[in-house]
Amino acid sequence: MSEFEPKIIIFLCNWCSYAGADLAGVSRYQYPTNARTVRVMCSTRVSPQIVLELLKDGADGVMVTGCHPGDCHYINGNYYTERRMEMAHRLLKLTGLESQRLRLDWVSASEGEKYAGVVTDFVKELKGLGPNPVHKDAKLASRLKAAVDASKNFRLKVLSSKEINLISKGNAYGEKINQQSVEGIMEQATEDEFKASLILQLTNKKSQSVKELAKELGEPTDRTIEHVVSLRSRNLLALDHIDGATPKYKAIVTGGA
Amino acid sequence: MSEDARVGVFVCHCGTNIGGCVDVPKVVEYAKTLPHVVFATSNLYTCAEDGLSSIRDSIKENNLNRVVVAACTPRTHAPLFQSTCEEAGLNKYLFTFVNIREQCSWVHMKEKDSATEKAKELIKMGVARVELLEPQEEVQIEVIPSAVVIGGGVAGMAAAISLADQGFPVRLVEREKELGGFVRNLGYIWQERREAVGALSSMIRRVKNHRNINLYLDSEVVAAEGFIGNYEIVIDTHGEQKKDKVGVIVVATGALEYIPEGLYGYEQYDNVITLTEFEILAKNKKLPKLSSLAFIQCVGSRGQDKSYCSRICCNVTLKNAMNLADNWKNMLGLEEAGKVVESIPVEKAIPAEIAERRRGRMGRRDREAGEKDEAEVAPTRLDIAVFNRDIMSYGIEHELTYNKTKEKKVRFIRYTPQNRPKVSHEGDKLVIDYWHDTMQMQMKMMVDMIVLATPLVAQPDAKEISRMLKVPLGQEGFFLEAHVKLRPVDFATDGIYVCGTCKGPADIPEAVAQGMAAASRAAIPLARGYVQPESLVAFVDSDVCSGCGTCIEICPYNAIRKNAEGVAEITVAACKGCGNCGASCPKNAIIMNHYTDNQILAEARAALQAVNG
Structure with missing residues (x-):
């Protein structure tokens, strides 16, 4: 095998996309053999953590498919999928891995041809991108690990699930928040939590100074100090020792996952 | 997993549907090498009785506690294999279906080697999943008997x-x-x-x-x-x-009839009507007096607009052509007791009924009913032609009727989609310009009415x-x-x-x-x-739940509430198992039975490890 054959994981919702993939078979629409499918009842089951874990583990591409908006078998599950995958995309961009490696698409039970087309197109795009470099790039690996950690973060999970209601129904006080501000909040929160997770990653084994961390994070030291202060107040980061005049920090490792 | 998993793998040939593309014996040999697999075999048809009994027997003989079937699609066949497992005393949730037909052999028909590799990996994924499955109990819910x-x-x-x-x-x-x-x-x-x-x-x-x-x-x-x-x-x-x-x-x-807007002079010329409009007129005995009429088949169907063949229209046209040929005097209201019709007084105007019906259609502009022409004298014969791409008189008796219709001198004229007949108006006649395929020449036909056989639409x-x-x-x-x-x-x-x-x-x-x-x-x-709905419901680990209420807010079925301890609790009868709460839980306290994070990740990760052999 001379040509690079990407390894793709595709999540199919039971009611629409899995049936669409079956219809592609019944209709004999041919597509490349790269797809490895996982059936779930609803696309909403697929959390950002799951897709990011797989990219971290070396999948060349991950696709999540579900019913078209409005057609979800579970009323509105796919709207949540859409918001959560948006969050996963934001995290992915922060890691530096091509965010095209994660795709979300809608395939209905009657769209066998579309399914074959979507897979073919994804394979083509991934061939263009080449293999997922995570296993050869330790820095990328630790950033992807940080993205996985961030995707499990309390604040991001609550926000990404509440986005829809914040816009349509309003917050606890009944105040509706417009889409633009919600997206702004999400953007900022995602970046903050990713960087916090990355600091914990970097200081997991070896203590680091703010200056060293700022370099890794690619941002000014004063922003990094804010993250460090916040992490210290959340009892996740501690002062390890002072090297000359430079304080070095280390993550507080707690047992379990 | 409390016990050691003992997995049995059953790979289906599905005749040649799978076996003709995927190298099934090779896949079986590979399956035998997978961890926890203690038995693997192939069946010509796993869903046939000998396939099912091989599952039942091997569960007992090999003491299997997990079963993987690699065959067609769970959407049709999972219940069958699940009940087979149950017959052998195995909880049906300890079964996993691997689709190597619809999603493998049928879509990679020309890539036998890589389809075989894919089938191996899909089975590897299924085995990784089945190991982690847990037995589930199903609850019975009463049915309202109406x-x-x-x-x-x-x-x-x-x-x-x-x-x-x-x-x-x-x-x-x-x-x-x-x-x-x-x-x-x-x-x-x-x-x-x-x-x-x-x-x-x-x-x-x-x-x-x-x-x-x-x-x-x-x-x-x-x-x-x-x-x-x-x-x-x-x-x-x-x-x-x-x-x-x-x-x-x-x-x-x-369903509704397709409205052939802009096709064959519909709504441009009176007396160009749809097959359904013809039926209404025939039913109400309001057909205008005619001496000739032509049916045009496949109007708006089979690629002209809708992709499909509406399949009933050929028979409906044959029925009407036959009726007209046999019974036209009665249908045109020309039969009066004891009176012999010498000629047909032809009417050109669109009947009021149809005009009314068309006006009633939503979004359709009003149109004035055409003025009535004076009746004219025409020969005492009704000429019937059927323009068609091919007549599909499906059903046991309808082909014979087709033949009889031809005996009645109904003319069947073929056209191709590249060369559709064209309708115009000349004097007080409708004109059909068409290419005669046998004669290889352009011809003209003058008729009093054109009936367009349009498909049924959703x-x-x-x-x-x-x-x-x-x-x-x-x-x-x-x-x-x-x-x-x-x-x-x-x-x-x-x-x-x-x-x-x-x-x-x-x-x-x-x-x-x-x-x-x-x-x-x-x-x-x-x-x-x-x-007995499938036991695919969410479960809250009350020790981990922080009571934040995110799941309660997003559950589409209001199946989650906060209990007296201030933590989330699932109402099992209302939960449909979508998994939205599981993906949202900030504390990872919600476990989706049968679709846990671990099960999903294990299945997907198995694909990321290279297959050897």
Whole structure:
């Protein structure tokens, strides 16, 4: 095998996309053999953590498919999928891995041809991108690990699930928040939590100074100090020792996952 | 996992469907090398009795506690293999289905090597998943023993009568003020020369007089919530809303005729009408006096606009051509007692009835009815021509009728999609310009009327019912059944059934048969009295839950509440198992039974490790 054959994981919702993939078979629409499918009842089951874990583990591409908006078998599950995958995309961009490696698409039970087309197109795009470099790039690996950690973060999970209601129904006080501000909040929160997770990653084994961390994070030291202060107040980061005049920090490792 | 997994893998050849592409023996040998696999074999057809008994026997002989079947699709065959596992004493949730037909052999027909590799990996993924599965217990939920049938055409009425005859109360909801649906338009029923209205009326009488049928005319089902055995519906009659509870739902909302806007002079020339309009005129004895007419088949279908063949139109045209040839004096209202018709006084104007019907169509501009020409004298013969791409007179007797129709001197003229006949107007005649394929020349035909055989099309508001009931539509807007061959009147969603032309063009016997079939499928849960929904529900680890309430806010079924301890609790009967709460839980305290993070990740990760051998 001379040509690079990407390894793709595709999540199919039971009611629409899995049936669409079956219809592609019944209709004999041919597509490349790269797809490895996982059936779930609803696309909403697929959390950002799951897709990011797989990219971290070396999948060349991950696709999540579900019913078209409005057609979800579970009323509105796919709207949540859409918001959560948006969050996963934001995290992915922060890691530096091509965010095209994660795709979300809608395939209905009657769209066998579309399914074959979507897979073919994804394979083509991934061939263009080449293999997922995570296993050869330790820095990328630790950033992807940080993205996985961030995707499990309390604040991001609550926000990404509440986005829809914040816009349509309003917050606890009944105040509706417009889409633009919600997206702004999400953007900022995602970046903050990713960087916090990355600091914990970097200081997991070896203590680091703010200056060293700022370099890794690619941002000014004063922003990094804010993250460090916040992490210290959340009892996740501690002062390890002072090297000359430079304080070095280390993550507080707690047992379990 | 408390016990060591002992996995059995059964790989199906499916005749040559899988075996013709995937190297099944090689796949079996590979499966044997996978961790925890203690038995692997192949079957010619795993779903046949010898395949099933091989599963049952190996569970016992090899002490299997997990089973993987690699075959077709779980959407049709999972229940069969699950019950086979249960027969051998294995909990049905310890089974995993691997799809190597629809999603492998059928879509990689020319790549046998990599399809074989893919099948291996898919099985590896299935084995990784099955190891982590846990047995689940199912709860029984009582079924409300009544049904609602949406649509009072022949299919809906057949379904309602059949269910009512079996003793189940039925609500039959019809949008129009009358029962009968599309068939009300028709003149004569095929062959019998019986008036359609007559045949309908016996059905309508049974519906109206049945003590188990509650008829809601001029009404619509506007809301439906719940699940098999327990649906809450709202029936709206002129703004008056009535709530009701039913166990099952039968969808029989029918179809419409395609309006051939801009095709073959429709709406441009009077006397260019659709086949359905012709039926209405024939039924009401309002056909204008004619000396010649032509049918044009496949108007707007088979690629001209809609992709499909509506399949019933050829037979309908044959029926009308035959009737006209045999019986034209009566059909044109020229038969008066003792009077011999010497000539036909031809009328050119569009009958008022049709003009009225067209005006009534939504979004259609008003048009003035053409002025009546004076009757003229014409020969005492009715010339009938049928322009067609090919006549598909499917069914046992219809080919013979086709032949008889030809004997009656009905002319069948073929056209190709590249060379469609063109309609214009000359004097007081309609002119059809067409290419005669046998003579290889351009020809002209003058006729008094052109009848366009247009396809049945989906109801434009089928989408609303599709959304309300969460059942899918196909690409042409017709409802999509669970399986075209094996489950033709079921929806994939349990408790909802489909019949008649809302799932595609059908003639009357087919629509009635489908109605009866849907009724018998719907009667299964009603007669059994309970359902045992799959135990795919969420579970909250109360030690981990922080009581943040995110899941409560987003659950589409309001199936989660905060209990006395301030933590989330799932109402099992209301949970449908979508997994939204599981993906949202900020503390990872919610576990989706049968689709846990670990199970999903193990399955997917197995694909990321290279296959050897």
